[in-house]
Amino acid sequence: MTAAPDALPPLAGLQTARLDWRRDEGGEEAPHSAAFDDVYFSRHDGRAETEHVFLHANRLPARFAEWQEARPFVIGETGFGTGLNMLCAWACFDAHSPPTARLHLVSTEKFPLAREDLARALAAWPDLAERAARLVAQWPEPVAGVHRLWLDERVTLDLHFGDTTERLERLDGRVDAWFLDGFAPSKNPEMWRPELFAALAARSRPGATLATFTCAGVVKRGLAAAGFAWRKVPGFGRKREMLAGEIVAPPEDRRRAATPWFTPPAARAARHVAVVGAGIAGASVAAALARRGVAVTLLDREGPGSGGSGNEQGALYVKLAADTNPQSRVYLAGLLHSRRLLEALDPERTLWSPCGVLQLAMSDREQARQTRFLAHHPLPGRVVHGVSAEEASRLSSTPIEHGGLHYPEAGWVRPAALCRRLAATPGVTCRRAEVVGLTPGDDGWTLALGEGKGERLTADQVVIATAALANRFAQTAALPLQPVRGQVSRLALPEGAPTLDRVVCAGGYVPPPLDGTLTFGATFAPNRDETAVHEADHAANLAELEATLPTFVAALREAGAALEPATLEGRAAVRAASPDKSPYAGPVPLAEAWAADYALLAKDATRVPETPGRHHEGLWISAAHGSRGLASAPLCAELIASRICDEPLPLEAPLVDHLHPGRRLIRDLIQGKPPTRGVGNGS
Numbered sequence: 100m101t102a103a104p105d106a107l108p109p110l111a112g113l114q115t116a117r118l119d120w121r122r123d124e125g126g127e128e129a130p131h132s133a134a135f136d137d138v139y140f141s142r143h144d145g146r147a148e149t150e151h152v153f154l155h156a157n158r159l160p161a162r163f164a165e166w167q168e169a170r171p172f173v174i175g176e177t178g179f180g181t182g183l184n185m186l187c188a189w190a191c192f193d194a195h196s197p198p199t200a201r202l203h204l205v206s207t208e209k210f211p212l213a214r215e216d217l218a219r220a221l222a223a224w225p226d227l228a229e230r231a232a233r234l235v236a237q238w239p240e241p242v243a244g245v246h247r248l249w250l251d252e253r254v255t256l257d258l259h260f261g262d263t264t265e266r267l268e269r270l271d272g273r274v275d276a277w278f279l280d281g282f283a284p285s286k287n288p289e290m291w292r293p294e295l296f297a298a299l300a301a302r303s304r305p306g307a308t309l310a311t312f313t314c315a316g317v318v319k320r321g322l323a324a325a326g327f328a329w330r331k332v333p334g335f336g337r338k339r340e341m342l343a344g345e346i347v348a349p350p351e352d353r354r355r356a357a358t359p360w361f362t363p364p365a366a367r368a369a370r371h372v373a374v375v376g377a378g379i380a381g382a383s384v385a386a387a388l389a390r391r392g393v394a395v396t397l398l399d400r401e402g403p404g405s406g407g408s409g410n411e412q413g414a415l416y417v418k419l420a421a422d423t424n425p426q427s428r429v430y431l432a433g434l435l436h437s438r439r440l441l442e443a444l445d446p447e448r449t450l451w452s453p454c455g456v457l458q459l460a461m462s463d464r465e466q467a468r469q470t471r472f473l474a475h476h477p478l479p480g481r482v483v484h485g486v487s488a489e490e491a492s493r494l495s496s497t498p499i500e501h502g503g504l505h506y507p508e509a510g511w512v513r514p515a516a517l518c519r520r521l522a523a524t525p526g527v528t529c530r531r532a533e534v535v536g537l538t539p540g541d542d543g544w545t546l547a548l549g550e551g552k553g554e555r556l557t558a559d560q561v562v563i564a565t566a567a568l569a570n571r572f573a574q575t576a577a578l579p580l581q582p583v584r585g586q587v588s589r590l591a592l593p594e595g596a597p598t599l600d601r602v603v604c605a606g607g608y609v610p611p612p613l614d615g616t617l618t619f620g621a622t623f624a625p626n627r628d629e630t631a632v633h634e635a636d637h638a639a640n641l642a643e644l645e646a647t648l649p650t651f652v653a654a655l656r657e658a659g660a661a662l663e664p665a666t667l668e669g670r671a672a673v674r675a676a677s678p679d680k681s682p683y684a685g686p687v688p689l690a691e692a693w694a695a696d697y698a699l700l701a702k703d704a705t706r707v708p709e710t711p712g713r714h715h716e717g718l719w720i721s722a723a724h725g726s727r728g729l730a731s732a733p734l735c736a737e738l739i740a741s742r743i744c745d746e747p748l749p750l751e752a753p754l755v756d757h758l759h760p761g762r763r764l765i766r767d768l769i770q771g772k773p774p775t776r777g778v779g780n781g782s
């Protein structure tokens with residue numbers, strides 16, 4: 100049995116596929132699954148089989164040629180394997196689709212191939228080599244969850260790693276054409292079960308088609324019971340028959356029955372979107388929308404990369420809870436996502452470095468927490484693993500007295516420069532202006548721009564991404580947000596200063612020196628929103644640095660570094676946090692309507708009304724990223740852009756709900772509490 104869709108399977112690494120490389124009938128090497136005793140494809144005629152079974156039986160060449168929708172055409176697949184089917188679908192899309200069309204591929208995989216096996220398998224198809232190289236370059240670590248890859252400007256691939264049925268039950272998105280792959284039902288009966296067909300039907304768009312190589316009775320019965328019509332059509336090669344079909348009766352989506360407030364607003368026009376705030380949250384949303392062909396105006400009173408995103412250097416890291424919770428899942432997904440995004444955006448690594456992050460266990464309590472974390476999260480060593488003090492010293496090239504966690508693929512980023520790069524995405528127009536008010540109209544929004552000039556801007560939709568100022572608008576005033584002041588210190592390094600090869604975190608963080616400067620910090624002062632630089636904060640940062648890396652600090656002093664609070668440079672900025680410390684990413688709820696529609700919950704939380712959540716139509720928010728926006732904001736941006744553009748989402752449905760900006764409102768309503776409102780009240 101599958102767990103309830105809102106209870107996510109463990110956050111863990113997955114076993115990679117065990118392959119034999121066998122010679123097929125043509126004498127050519129082809130991958131064969133040792134576990135399932137079945138083939139991935141035949142080297143002899145695998146391409147032709149894919150084209151016959153999956154592409155033509157779903158009528159893809161004709162459907163691609165006719166595709167005129169603003170949203171992408173969505174293909175869903177059970178069992179990604181080597182990716183041959185999806186690469187062929189991409190090639191077919193390129194050959195037939197009009198230039199403005201987009202393709203979105205969603206595929207599940209419980210036993211991902213190791214990267215070397217993937218490359219070896221796909222080497223069989225020289226004319227797919229360029230496409231295969233893009234896939235292999237972005238191939239994720241085998242971690243359960245959703246991994247979004249940008250195959251090219253028009254083609255996105257979401258790999259849902261984990262069991263097919265579990266993954267499709269949690270997919271927030273719907274499909275136009277299904278490739279029912281996965282090994283033969285006789286070899287893989289666990290996959291081809293009734294729940295799989297129900298999940299396929301529930302995630303089908305009206306008119307969705309399907310194709311599969313098998314004609315097994317269990318498949319025919321399962322499809323029919325779930326509401327698909329199937330017919331036998333000629334199979335490929337020696338296989339006499341296969342199945343093609345379509346959804347006839349898509350089932351009612353009952354997923355929102357328990358949480359109707361999280362029902363997403365209906366898709367609406369998004370030709371021009373205004374994004375307010377050009378820090379990492381807003382610049383990421385702007386770039387994500389522009390990549391989809393949406394015209395974006397990105398407004399900021401100080402230009403891209405100021406405020407909390409204005410530092411020269413920041414750590415790309417996460418702190419995950421010892422016991423898995425939705426917040427940890429979001430942050431780990433976000434870290435892996437940011438890492439992939441940075442590699443794609445800046446392969447020369449001028450804006451970032453995946454040098455690795457050490458999270459030291461400086462107390463017995465933290466040591467116990469980390470031990471529990473590792474026991475509960477069997478993740479690949481490339482993602483995170485425990486290290487001793489000796490290993491930490493070796494990795495960082497400086498003596499360290501404590502062991503901890505090592506995230507080999509995390510590192511540091513130049514946040515301000517990254518914001519500027521994202522804001523320079525073609526299709527984004529930057530404007531230096533303060534937005535002082537938002538007025539809804541029949542076709543969108545009017546933004547009042549500040550400084551008394553009475554200037555206005557109109558847009559179909561608006562995304563608010565102004566950190567601690569995000570709830571200054573009437574529409575967002577009900578969202579609890581807390582300002583948090585943080586100051587970093589900067590030290591110009593003398594000749595002969597010691598090296599540091601990893602970002603080291605404990606109470607604060609210190610990345611490897613950049614451009615001859617060591618940055619360290621940051622202070623954490625909730626409910627303070629002034630940005631003057633204070634000597635006392637430098638002293639606090641210095642004390643923290645010395646406690647974390649005493650030998651390193653002694654060597655700095657010996658080299659003549661001016662480690663005095665009075666002489667340090669620095670920068671202070673205000674970040675924003677939500678009461679539960681997870682970001683807000685999604686549509687802005689109509690707070691008064693929620694209070695009325697869900698008032699009864701205070702008396703009886705089990706009497707959930709059917710009323711879907713009402714929202715400010717076309718108004719979105721990405722905020723409350725705290726000091727970890729480098730890990731959370733790019734993924735939240737994809738989430739919002741995907742929702743605006745009516746695409747499948749890059750996170751599991753329960754995590755999308757976890758990020759919903761209305762989650763505190765409904766919690767307060769259920770608990771019968773007065774709403775926690777406004778800046779400074781977010782504890």
Ligand code: SAM
Nearest residue numbers: 178179180181182183184209210262263281282
């Ligand atoms: N579509 C693939 C391609 O183009 O190369 C071939 C798929 S291969 C025949 C079947 C795949 O289904 C394997 O990669 C296998 O690991 C995967 N699989 C089997 N059972 C699964 C399950 N329950 N959930 C997810 N994936 C599964």
